Amino acid sequence: MSFSPTQWHAGPVAAAGALMVSLALTVGAAQAQDKTFTMKITTPTLNAALDIYAKVYAEAVEKDSGGRIKVEIYPASRLGTIPRQIEGTQFGAIQCAIIPPEFFVGLDERFEVLAAPGLVTSASQGHRVAADPAVQKFYLALGAEKGLHGVAVAYAEPSEVIAKNAIRHLADFKGKKIRIFASEFQSAAFKRLGTTPTAMSPSDVLPALQQGSLDASVAGVELLSGLHFYDAAKYITMTNHAAIFYLVELSKKWFDSLPPDLQQIVAKDAASTVTGFQQRADEIDNAAAKVWTDNGGELIKLPADEQAEMLKMLATVGVDVSKTKPALAEAYKIVSDAAQRAH
Secondary structure (H helix, E strand, C coil): CCCCHHHHHHHHHHHHHHHHHHHHHHEEEEHHHHHEEEEECCCCCCCCHHHHHHHHHHHHHHHHHCCCCCEEEECCCCCCCCCHHHHHHCCCCCCCEEEEEEHHHHCHHHHHHHHHHCCCCCCHHHHHHHHHHHHHHHHHCCCCHHHHHEEEEEEEEEEEECCCCCCCCCCHCCEEEECCCCHHHHHHHHHHHEEEEEECCCCHHHHHHHHHCCCCCEEHHHHHHCCCHCCCCCCCCCCCCEEEEEEEEHHHHHHCCCHHHHHHHHHHHHHHHHHHHHHHHHHHHHHHHHHHHCCCCCEEEECCHHHHHHHHHHHHHHHHHCCCCCHHHHHHHHHHHHHHHCC
């Protein structure tokens, strides 16, 4: 068999080309391994479960990535109000937002279902609800079409009410202008208690209380203690009418830019940090309550019969709000079923 000169040289030329492609791929892979990525994490709280979780998560990511991801944490809404934080995460200017789900309702109203009153009555139940596979599957996928990549759902603390004038009885709610999270469930709940609810970002609440444009606010003890709300109002009524959860949402644009091994790290570390953080989350809540009373604040419980009456009044809010909206009703069923399983 004979070969033409062209055929004869094709083998070495092809081999050389393949070698060059292989070298280029190797160099490209090495460069990807050498490249470092910045991960800005934003939270609306200070010295609370959300930002303390962020520190633990950041340490895990930096360690497991071998320093290829450099993490910066911005607590207490330092990167803007919550709507700005969410927008920044959607568009990639912020890489990670750790925020209660209700604040994402502008993207999809189904985000708010974990805020429905009466679902969770204890921290242990809250942790189990957050870990429920159906809740995880639903929430982590919810922002995918809006520029978000969910990696964790977690329970933070009970929801309480801070007021300038003490709320010691159910009747004391009547006529008060109260700040709520951006949730139709919360709005409906507090209308039943006779208040005028208004949605507001945490960073705006303290001056509103100081100036008297608000009488009260829904919040958790951790945020209130961490941001020194006791300078503006001394009274927290421990209503425990609902639970405060938080989502760990990554910028999808940023996540998609990561090499596969780093994608696995940021997702895995988010989930494993939640699992290892549960006991610490409860300790943070107890410490925040002590900070509140140490600084002259008072923690108030409604009389037992009035507490029971309040929870009875709010028990049907979730069903009533969602029954005319099929998608919201389906989402509410997911979390309410999980809450029943977690009892």
